[in-house]
Amino acid sequence: MxxxxxxxxxxxxxxxxxxxxxxxxxxxxxxxxxxxxxxxxxxxxxxxxxxxxxxxxxxxxxxxxxxxxxxxxxxxxxxxxxxxxxxxxxxxxxxxxxxxxxxxxxxxxxxxxxxxxxxVTDGNGGLPLLAPMSEVAGRMSIQAGAHALERAQGGAGILLGGVPGVPPAEVVVLGGGVVGLNAARMAMGLEANVSILDRSLPRLKYIDELYGDRMNTVYSTTEAIDALLPRAALVVGAVLLPGTAAPKLIRREQLGLMQPGSVIADVAIDQGGCFETSRPTTHQDPTFEVDGVVHYCVANMPGAxxxxxxxxxxxxxxxxxxxxxxxxxxxxxxxxxxxxxxxxxxxxxxxxxxxxxxxxxxxxxxxxxxxx
Structure with missing residues (x-):
């Protein structure tokens, strides 16, 4: 051939x-x-x-x-x-x-x-050809989000890990799959406080067994999201429904719960995004602002x-x-x-x-x- x-x-x-x-x-x-x-x-x-x-x-x-x-x-x-x-x-x-x-x-x-x-699937119900780029994008979402939080980039001027005497930032990860877990691990490595949300109790149990009290596992509901948004400096959208459009987990009115200069990184943007206010961006012009919240929605993150x-x-x-x-x-x-x-x-x-x-x-x- x-x-x-x-x-x-x-x-x-x-x-x-x-x-x-x-x-x-x-x-x-x-x-x-x-x-x-x-x-x-x-x-x-x-x-x-x-x-x-x-x-x-x-x-x-x-x-x-x-x-x-x-x-x-x-x-x-x-x-x-x-x-x-x-x-x-x-x-x-x-x-x-x-x-x-x-x-x-x-x-x-x-x-x-x-x-x-x-x-493409595998015998364990996974997506083996999506997984490597999901790993990259999940890790990059924290790297990109941390950069977007800098004041010169339009963010609130927050260091994810804080410093002695100044508390670390709160990072919220929506989705506990490959993207979400890699994002959470990177955020945890930078010493941020991390909450990861999912609707699969077995997945939350697995994550809890891996990381214990170093990572906060939360069953995902609108109420749980609303409770976390006011404290979140960075929210990562990491929800995937194979082959179909991503669900809209955060509506525009919920942005009002977030602090000015906070950041959302929508890794699901290839599938339409999981924030109502998301639209695809490029590495050349990666962010935009809606209601005071910085959006990072690059559609080919691993390309960086x-x-x-x-x-x-x-x-x-x-x-x-x-x-x-x-x-x-x-x-x-x-x-x-x-x-x-x-x-x-x-x-x-x-x-x-x-x-x-x-x-x-x-x-x-x-x-x-x-x-x-």
Whole structure:
């Protein structure tokens, strides 16, 4: 199979879909890999490194989309990329379709087969291709939130960990999954006071057993959130419902409970965000203010630490990419129920229920669409 890796074009996105080691693995399996010139240059993955393992370097994304049988990316295809996709072509990347009707329409119209990293599952009910970026984004949310709390950035001028004689800040994390737990761990490491909220009692018990009284576990209700907001310097939105839009956990009127200059970091912004006042921002212009509260809503947070993120992502995606290339998309998807959960669009049909229901498309089960 001929596999193409284009350079990412989203604002301040420096990740690349495949490392040289990943390219070498696919080439060792008898496939061909072509990478767009300078696709990984800014994170130290040079064209020479790709050439050394046998990959072809091409000049333009148009050539990649025209020739490749499978496209491996990081972020969702931008409109101009969607328009280059063709019938029968395989796209393997993050999609986050639920809050993005335009991308969904363009993928349907293209006739391509689109497999989304974020909905591939594993035997434990986890999301193995979302997990590494969730770990990065969770940790970054505290780093970014701490920066946004600085007075020069519009924040209240609060140091998360305080200093002797000055109490630490209160950090509230909404969601106890991979993002939330990584955020809470980082905040705890900076010596902030941390509360983590979730609606799964087994998850709260697990977190409590790990950290005891170093982290406050709270069953998530509107009342519990209202009680914590007046004290919170930083609130992290870390709630995920696979494949569908994130629930709005904090409404605009609740911002009035927060102190001026406090910060919210919405890690769920890829799925529409879990704050009513959230809207996507970029690394170039990462924050905005609503009712005195600073909002950090960068939609590709891991892109800021692109080298770490690229290696972590390839580690997770490579076995699935190899399976898709070795067997072909149809056979690989029919053979592996967990990979099949990643199929969102195939030959003009929506094959992921939450996307179909959320955007008003007819839902066609993946096995039916594949003719299995």
């Amino acid at each position: 001929l596999i193409g890796v284009p350079k990412e074009i989203k604002n301040h996105e420096y990740r690349i879909g495949l490392t040289p080691a990943g390219a070498r693995e696919l080439i060792n399996h008898g496939h061909r890999v072509m990478v767009q010139r300078d696709g990984g240059k800014l994170i130290g993955l040079t064209d020479e490194a790709y050439r050394k393992v046998g990959a072809e370097i091409v000049e333009t994304p148009a050539e990649i989309f025209e020739r490749a049988e499978m496209i491996i990316k990081v972020k969702e295809p931008q409109p101009e990329e969607c328009r280059m996709l063709r019938e029968g072509q395989l796209l393997f990347t993050y999609l986050h379709l639920a809050p993005d009707p335009e991308q969904t329409r363009l993928l349907v119209e293209s006739g391509c087969t689109a497999v989304a990293y974020e909905t 630490v692109a080298r770490t993120s690229t290696f972590a992502l390839t580690n997770a995606t490579l076995p699935f990419a190899v399976a898709l290339a070795d067997k072909g998309a149809r056979r690989a998807l029919l053979d592996d129920e967990h990979l099949r959960e990643g199929l969102n669009v195939h030959a003009g049909k929506i094959t992921y229920r939450a996307v179909a229901e959320g955007l008003g498309y007819e839902y066609v089960p993946a096995v039916t669409a594949l003719g299995g």
